[in-house]
Amino acid sequence: MNDQLLSIILTIITASTPLLLASIGELVVERSGVLNLGVEGMMAVGAVCGFGAALTTGSPLIGILAAIAAGVLLSLLFGFLTLTMISNQVATGLALTLLGLGLAGLIGESFVGQPGVKLQNLDIPVLSAIPFIGPILFGQDLLVYVSLAIVAGVSYVLFRTKTGLIIRAVGDSHQSAHALGYSVIGVRYLAVMFGGGCAGLAGGYLSLAYTPQWVENMTSGRGWIALALVVFASWLPWRLAIGAYLFGTITILGFSLQAIGIGIPSQLLSSLPYIVTILALVVISGNRALTRANTPACLGQPFVPDR
């Protein structure tokens, strides 16, 4: 029984991590007032570049760096179009998804059918041998810890530092931030690049740790789920982490219940993660004033500095 529970918990962690990585990046992007709907595309490109780099060099770490770099590059294209050329963010983001998925398919054509290089779990000696909690706390792959560290870091920076104040000011009132002398476009570029890097990393997690292989469409809509999580978590990092883990948990519990054979229709179990996550996050964001206070007021609005 303990073994079963342990395997369930370990599976939940790997299922939740890509969602968390992709959504925490988008949270920062949206906090700066930019809506980038291209998460799915950036994930796909991150997945294929990470896979390719790891395959050619044999090093999953280089794969991770390549995944991040690919995400950042693609997000720069988005940044250039929406921030410098002031194109419509929603349309550009959707186009970015299509571009990313197509581009990933093209880059990855020769990688299909090749086994990848797996990012190994960190087995911290002694500690990971502790029964039950050892493998959970000390036996994960590197990116699981990285994802949690990013959440902690984002939470700290956004709400405890001046940098965070500037990011939030740019997202809440770009005119005021501009009047105060902050570079709205500069801050937004950096936020978009951070979001791109995280999305690329999430993609890399899929192709290096989760299922070490490249196949087209392997992101399977996770980018969209990440986008939804950001909104339902009312742009708060720790709520986002709860949301991502809740989503992973319900998905895996659904599978476990099916395998045990308790006779709940599988279609219902498949839709449960969406329903439960939305309900839970709606309930915890029941405090309207808090939600309003956390919604970036300039979200999706283009900024044109008056000269």
Next chain:
Amino acid sequence: MKIWMAMAAALALSVSTGAVQAQEKLKACFVYVGPVGDFGYSYQHDLGRKAVEKELGDKVETVYLENVAEGPDAERAIERLAREGCKIIFTTSFGFMDPTIKVAAKYPDIKFEHATGYKKADNVAIYNARFYEGRYVMGQIAAKMSKAGLAGYIVSFPIPEVVMGINAFMLGAQSVNPDFKVKIIWVNSWYDPGKEADAAKVLFGQGADIMVQHTDSTAPLQIAEEQGKLGFGQSSDMIKFAPKAQLTSNTDDWDPYYIARVKAVLDGTWKSEDTWGGMKDGMVVLSPFTNMPDDVKKMAEDTVAKIKSGEFHPFTGVITKQDGTTVGEAGKVLPDSELLGMNYYIKGVDDKLPQ
């Protein structure tokens, strides 16, 4: 998810075409449910398309649409191919059945070929592979190889073909070990490597030591490899992903069929037919038996030989359903119509069939 669906539709319409070529060539078109890079079901169909190009050379031109969602989007995609001058259109997934019939009614001069369905028309032929033959052999191997006497089975949607596969697998397993058990997870997707991997981990966590899949990615087999367990590939030979775990893979070979059908259009001999090919026809091929002792291999090879010669059919009566009622008569093979509408589990499957 709405947006995601819309995106999938938009993506589906971003056509991938072969080179633009001269008019008089026969245009043969293919509609796939997944990406050609899935290294599974759609990949195998695309190998068939390439075989057509290779065999018939400059007499044909091929076009394909990948990632076409089952349902209304499929109708638009198929209709678009029809308008673009395709003379024969292969629609390769069960869910394309009604859209194919609808579009075919509007374009009586175009030949349509629908895979894995059951609705025919004057200009719609149907074709399918007897995947269950391979699954029966897999069941026998699983029962021999499993120490726990328990297999995990990852499945997509409760359509007859999938149910038939589960039943064939269990009939094979029960022929070796009458108490063999199976745990089933429906992931409600043909293709989602992440979910398939999760399901595999959950099934191994619950004590299964052999993985069977009726979904299209290599992920479950990779998990088997990682955990030192065993498993079976699907649609294409996945041995590279699991050199120590794959026992065999139930692969589809559409090449001869596609070549023959396109040729028939060229010769003017095309007729609406109902083709259901199996191991005998080379449409279902089990990839080399690996990671098993010689006696198990021998048993599997014997069964394959018997199925090929027609001496043995997995669905030979009397078959006891899950609820205890029986179908078929002793010693008689169930008719194909019965198989194609299979909506029940056989006795010994410990799962409730989603309706």
